[in-house]
Amino acid sequence: MTNLKLPERVTLCEVGPRDGLQNEKTILSTQQKIELIERMVDAGARVIEIGSFVHPKAVPAMADTADVARGIKKKDGVEYRALALNKKGIERAYEAGVTKAKLTVSASPTHSRQNSNASPEEIVASFRDCADYAREHGITMSGAIATAFGYYAEGVIGLDLITPIVDKYLEIGVEELSMSDSTGFANPKQVYEYMSYLLERYPQVRWTLHTHNTRGMAMANIFAAMQAGVTRFDSSFAGIGGCPFAPGASGNIATEDVVYMMREMGIETGYDLEKILDVAETVSDWLGHDADSALMKVERRKDRGGETCSSAEDSPSAAKKTATVERRDVESKTIRSIGYEPVAQILEVEFRNGEIYQYSPVPTLVYAEFLNAGSYGTYMEDAIRDAGYVEKKIK
Ligand code: ZN
Numbered sequence: 001m002t003n004l005k006l007p008e009r010v011t012l013c014e015v016g017p018r019d020g021l022q023n024e025k026t027i028l029s030t031q032q033k034i035e036l037i038e039r040m041v042d043a044g045a046r047v048i049e050i051g052s053f054v055h056p057k058a059v060p061a062m063a064d065t066a067d068v069a070r071g072i073k074k075k076d077g078v079e080y081r082a083l084a085l086n087k088k089g090i091e092r093a094y095e096a097g098v099t100k101a102k103l104t105v106s107a108s109p110t111h112s113r114q115n116s117n118a119s120p121e122e123i124v125a126s127f128r129d130c131a132d133y134a135r136e137h138g139i140t141m142s143g144a145i146a147t148a149f150g151y152y153a154e155g156v157i158g159l160d161l162i163t164p165i166v167d168k169y170l171e172i173g174v175e176e177l178s179m180s181d182s183t184g185f186a187n188p189k190q191v192y193e194y195m196s197y198l199l200e201r202y203p204q205v206r207w208t209l210h211t212h213n214t215r216g217m218a219m220a221n222i223f224a225a226m227q228a229g230v231t232r233f234d235s236s237f238a239g240i241g242g243c244p245f246a247p248g249a250s251g252n253i254a255t256e257d258v259v260y261m262m263r264e265m266g267i268e269t270g271y272d273l274e275k276i277l278d279v280a281e282t283v284s285d286w287l288g289h290d291a292d293s294a295l296m297k298v299e300r301r302k303d304r305g306g307e308t309c310s311s312a313e314d315s316p317s318a319a320k321k322t323a324t325v326e327r328r329d330v331e332s333k334t335i336r337s338i339g340y341e342p343v344a345q346i347l348e349v350e351f352r353n354g355e356i357y358q359y360s361p362v363p364t365l366v367y368a369e370f371l372n373a374g375s376y377g378t379y380m381e382d383a384i385r386d387a388g389y390v391e392k393k394i395k
Pocket of ligand 1: 019180182210212
């Protein structure tokens with residue numbers, strides 16, 4: 001009667017402490033991060049991404065990842081994972097006692113060229129020293145393929161761009177891979193086709209689907225991936241992250257929403273839903289805006305006077321709408337982003353008398369590290385100023 005292919009259980013990796021928090025305006029304290037991680041593990045997380053070992057100036061919100069890693073009371077059987085982008089990051093992870101690290105590369109050739117002046121395959125090949133070091137020091141590696149379904153420059157990213165990256169990861173000995181829809185471009189049909197193909201072609205790989213709910217497709221994409229046989233998914237408590245540059249845009253799919261869907265379909269996640277909602281409530285209190293999850297809206301509704309991402313008045317997009325630009329005095333600069341994980345892009349900044357008047361192309365989710373001096377999310381303005389382009393913040 002039924003043709004639905006549903007697994008008995010799935011593994012959800014909690015990425016809120018990393019992918020979520022790094023894109024939030026408010027930087028939480030080390031102690032707050034430790035509390036969130038420990039409470040999510042208590043709620044049932046068996047894989048959790050605790051932070052990233054990247055340049056602290058590039059991503060200020062992740063500057064204390066080593067302290068977080070040392071501070072958490074680790075529970076047996078739980079995988080505490082951190083993101084690293086190079087050997088130095090892996091070394092720092094090792095020093096902090098992290099035993100699982102994730103590398104990442106953008107599948108978009110344009111994006112890769114912009115960031116590293118190398119192709120995605122060349123970048124993965126350059127991870128060999130990371131993989132070797134990790135092996136020698138007892139660190140298990142995984143690899144992410146960011147912008148795996150689409151990117152602004154190329155539009156749809158074809159499977160022909162994905163398979164050479166997978167081959168390279170396998171060559172350096174990384175067999176756990178994540179297909180990351182960093183841009184939220186993926187649709188369920190594409191996810192089903194890609195994941196079916198990849199699972200068949202690479203049965204030795206442990207596949208994860210990493211979703212962003214930018215266009216509301218994340219739940220459908222997760223469901224489609226399950227039909228293709230995927231049982232590992234990334235999600236974030238309270239659905240946080242990803243709003244500063246695209247007002248109203250969503251971050252990672254909310255863990256509580258995914259857990260709810262799984263529970264209602266009889267699929268085991270190992271999570272206690274009420275405990276996740278408690279964590280999501282704490283997170284949204286600390287960050288000062290509502291959680292971006294359907295379940296929080298119906299279960300833990302709060303009136304915050306509309307103070308959500310979509311009304312952030314200090315976002316570049318909001319400023320763009322109100323700025324008056326006199327073309328003749330406007331100088332235009334292209335600032336090349338050198339972002340990594342999800343979506344970096346070339347950003348055009350127009351300014352006059354040291355003030356930013358316009359960002360373009362907006363609106364997109366920009367998670368970018370600008371000219372090494374830059375950072376994520378709302379720190380962009382500071383980054384541009386630090387890079388010597390402007391003296392004043394956008395009003
Ligand atoms: Zn992501």
